[in-house]
Amino acid sequence: MTNKPxxxxxxxxxxxxxxxxxxxxxxLWASSTWDTTDLDGTHAxxxxxxxxxxxxxxxxxxxxxxxxxxxKLEGTxxxxxxxxxxGAIAATIFALCxxxxxxxxxxxxxxxxxxxxxxxxxxxxxDVTYVDGRNAGEFAAAVRPxxxxxxxxxxxxxxxxxxxxxxxxxxxxxxxxxxxxxxxxPLAQQPCQHGVSITMHSATKGIAGHNDATLGVIAAEKxxxxxxxxxxVLHGATASPFDAxxxxxxxxxxxxxxxxxxxxxxxLAEWLSTHPAIKRVNYPGLATHPQHALAKRQMRWFGSIxxxxxxxxxxxxxxxxxxLQLVRNAVTLGGPDTLISHSATSTHLSVDPAVKAAxxxxxxxxxxxxxxxxxxxxxxxxxxxxx
Ligand SMILES: Cc1ncc(COP(=O)(O)O)c(C=O)c1O
Numbered sequence: 001m002t003n004k005p006x007x008x009x010x011x012x013x014x015x016x017x018x019x020x021x022x023x024x025x026x027x028l029w030a031s032s033t034w035d036t037t038d039l040d041g042t043h044a045x046x047x048x049x050x051x052x053x054x055x056x057x058x059x060x061x062x063x064x065x066x067x068x069x070x071x072k073l074e075g076t077x078x079x080x081x082x083x084x085x086x087g088a089i090a091a092t093i094f095a096l097c098x099x100x101x102x103x104x105x106x107x108x109x110x111x112x113x114x115x116x117x118x119x120x121x122x123x124x125x126x127d128v129t130y131v132d133g134r135n136a137g138e139f140a141a142a143v144r145p146x147x148x149x150x151x152x153x154x155x156x157x158x159x160x161x162x163x164x165x166x167x168x169x170x171x172x173x174x175x176x177x178x179x180x181x182x183x184x185x186p187l188a189q190q191p192c193q194h195g196v197s198i199t200m201h202s203a204t205k206g207i208a209g210h211n212d213a214t215l216g217v218i219a220a221e222k223x224x225x226x227x228x229x230x231x232x233v234l235h236g237a238t239a240s241p242f243d244a245x246x247x248x249x250x251x252x253x254x255x256x257x258x259x260x261x262x263x264x265x266x267x268l269a270e271w272l273s274t275h276p277a278i279k280r281v282n283y284p285g286l287a288t289h290p291q292h293a294l295a296k297r298q299m300r301w302f303g304s305i306x307x308x309x310x311x312x313x314x315x316x317x318x319x320x321x322x323x324l325q326l327v328r329n330a331v332t333l334g335g336p337d338t339l340i341s342h343s344a345t346s347t348h349l350s351v352d353p354a355v356k357a358a359x360x361x362x363x364x365x366x367x368x369x370x371x372x373x374x375x376x377x378x379x380x381x382x383x384x385x386x387x
Contacts, residue, residue: 011255013073013253017065017067017251018065028242029056030242031056049230050225050226052064058233061241063241066239066245067080067217070201070207070251074199074219081216082215082217082218083216083240084215085202085203085204087237089112089113091231092200095231095235096176097121097126098126099124101127102126102129102148103126103151104139104150105130105131105151106132106139106153106154106164107130107131108359109133109152109153109157109180110180110182110347111349129142133157134164134291149176150175152179155191156305157183158305159282159307161183163295166191166195166298167195170195176224177195177197177198178199178218180200180202185206185254185258185334186199187255188302189300197221197224198224200217200219201216203215203216203217203247203250204332205334206303206335207247210249211336213242215240215246217239264304264371265285265302266285266286267375268306268382269286272306277316281307281309282308284302304369305369307343307367309364309366313364320340320385320386324381325385333367333369334369339371341369342366343361344365
């Protein structure tokens, strides 16, 4: 059951996850453990699902404030935080899938997800069928009734900004559906409002938003979160209370940051599209994006991320990244600095060359995460570097 939020997400972002102490910022509960008066108290702590006051791997009050804020923003009953986005993906898959099970997953997505599906999942005997997320019907077509436990999508996708139709995905019955919504953040889209079972984020990115936290989170109905929590205390990819604090601080300003980043990204994408040194710009806000109409339907803002294809080869790519002064070479996204990264030799390095070729992770593809600098300064930096 989802609870449709009754106010605009940026308003919810300011108030959600607050306790009734009157404090406007959350307390930092650094404690890893809590004492009890007797054995009955310890037993109660050890047997309470997702309950605080026992041991921080089970639950922590600062982390719970962050989880409550994300659940409120996604309009779900509950949320569960992890030590990273990959921690969230790995724990969710292993909480739900066993040897002999089947997963349907989007081929064009973050390479860490692919690495987990092709590595540990395969090794554990979990079969994976890949589909092209741009044709949302392919997900349902690949489902094997009774065998498929999980259907996984990422929208917009990293690094191509492909958009998956959330209504079509949410209509799939039988397996759980999961959407990695990292590139959108809860301010731009809420997949569970489209019938998707689990929304996942690398909160390391736009949610925390300041390059100072490594954090993951999933949002879903309480029963499902409780099930995944039961496995997660054994998996151990626990969110740090320090990172949860930074995550919640990021949530407070996410509205104004993402609105501005989306506006600057739109301006930069339009300008780069007209530059003779650029072959192609992938940004869902561009009218030329093949799924622009779909993105417009299901996203409030188009987000801070785009990818560009440069005319030329790896030497031109190298020159561009060396010449940029304001724009920095780094692999995360969603923070205050505009970053450029070369997927083929960094985030997607481990992807099989044939898969890279099939999914367009070419030598000339660069991902750009647009930060909070003025558009004019970013344009000048790109203009000088591309000249
Ligand atoms: C779309 C997406 N999902 C998941 C992850 C993994 O997140 P983390 O680095 O927090 O483990 C990333 C990291 O870049 C990502 O871009």
